[in-house]
Amino acid sequence: MNELINRRFRVFVYGTLKSGEYNNGHLSGSILCGNSEVKGYSMFNISWHTIKDFLTGETVYSGFPLVVKDDSNTETIKGQVYNIDFTTLKNLDNLESNGIMYNRELITVDGLPTYIYVYNRPLNYCKENYIAIDNGVFKGIR
Numbered sequence: 001m002n003e004l005i006n007r008r009f010r011v012f013v014y015g016t017l018k019s020g021e022y023n024n025g026h027l028s029g030s031i032l033c034g035n036s037e038v039k040g041y042s043m044f045n046i047s048w049h050t051i052k053d054f055l056t057g058e059t060v061y062s063g064f065p066l067v068v069k070d071d072s073n074t075e076t077i078k079g080q081v082y083n084i085d086f087t088t089l090k091n092l093d094n095l096e097s098n099g100i101m102y103n104r105e106l107i108t109v110d111g112l113p114t115y116i117y118v119y120n121r122p123l124n125y126c127k128e129n130y131i132a133i134d135n136g137v138f139k140g141i142r
Helices: 001-006 086-095 123-129
Strands: 008-013 031-039 041-046 051-052 058-060 064-069 074-083 102-109 112-119
Touching: 001 058, 001 086, 008 031, 008 086, 008 102, 031 102, 041 112, 041 123, 064 123
Parallel strands: 008 112
Antiparallel strands: 008 074, 031 074, 041 064, 051 058, 064 112, 102 112
């Protein structure tokens, strides 16, 4: 257990955990490694509506995003990679309801092992019930 407590982990975040978004405080004390992209996923928003930011004209979302495995999608999901400690990893597992709503999966991002939280429902369910974010960029209401 002590080995895990002293380890650092990489996590790819694509939604409300990104810098500037409302859940980013859960990553305080973590190291932002930079922006990155992943392929092989589709992004959706759990929301009842989208709106246009009246200053920028950008689409913003009132809910939160999710990604599901989709090998047929050629677009990338845009996000950020953080270097986090064990306590933060466990806190993110709790926030994301790891094993219930999301599954924490190990993927390769920028050539390094990195965790990502993937929604725990099939792709077809998401296509039928949620708003697709086709450009792979989540921007929440602030």
